Amino acid sequence: MSKMTLYGIWLSGPTYKAGLALSLMGQAFAYKHVDLRAGAHKQPEYLAVNRYGQVPALVDGDLKLCQSGSILLYLADKFGKMGGKTAEEKARVREWLFWEFDRLAPNVYRPRAIKRGFMKAEDNVLQLYTGLANDALKVLDASLAKSSFLVGNEATIADVAVYGDVAYAEEGAIDLAPYANVKAWMGRVEKLPGFKKYADLLPQQDAA
Ligand SMILES: N[C@@H](CCC(=O)N[C@@H](CS)C(=O)NCC(=O)O)C(=O)O
Incomplete structure (x- = not known):
C-alpha cells in the first residue's frame, strides 16, 4: 500500500489534526508543504487537490480529501481505529466533531491568529472570540469530569479533533488553568502511542 500524502502547513491546527490522527493510527505519510503566505493554496x-483552497488535504491513491473532520472520519473508517465501537459511540464521535468546529475551533484559532499577527481585529472582536472559547471550554471541562476520553474509555478521533483546537489555546492567550479536567485529559492524549506536538509532527517543508 503506498503512503498517503498530507498537504498542509505546520502552523495549521486542522493540518495537525489530520497528521495526529495518522500518527496515532500508526500510519506513515508523505507531506507536501503548502505555502499559505505565498498564496499557494x-x-x-x-x-485541483482541495476545491476550497484551504489546508489540509489528504491524497490517498486517486482520492483527494479535504476538511479535517471528514479526513478524520475517513481514516477511522479505513483503518477501523478510533471511530467508536458501537453505533452509539460512532454517533457521539460525530456529535463532538460537529460541535468542535462550531463552538471551539474558530474561537480558539481566531484569537491565536490575532495574537500571532496572521489576522487583524479590534480588541472587542478578540474579546468576543475569547468569551466564546471559554463558553466552549466550560462545556468540554464538564464532559471530561465524567469520563477519561470524550467517547467511551478509549481515545477516538473526537479527542484528536478537540485536542487539535485546545492545543493552541494558550498561543491565543486563552488560559486553560480554570479547566482542570481539560488539562488532565490533554495529559492523557499526550501519552498515547504515536502522539507528537504539532511542531514535532509537521515538517516545515516537503517530506517523503
Ligand atoms: N474546516 C476546515 C478549515 C481549514 C482552514 O481553516 N484552514 C486554514 C489554515 S489553518 C486555511 O487554509 N486558510 C486559508 C484560507 O482559508 O484561505 C478544516 O477543518 O479543514
Missing part, C-alpha cells in the same frame, strides 16, 4: 494546482 489559491493556485490551480492546489485547487
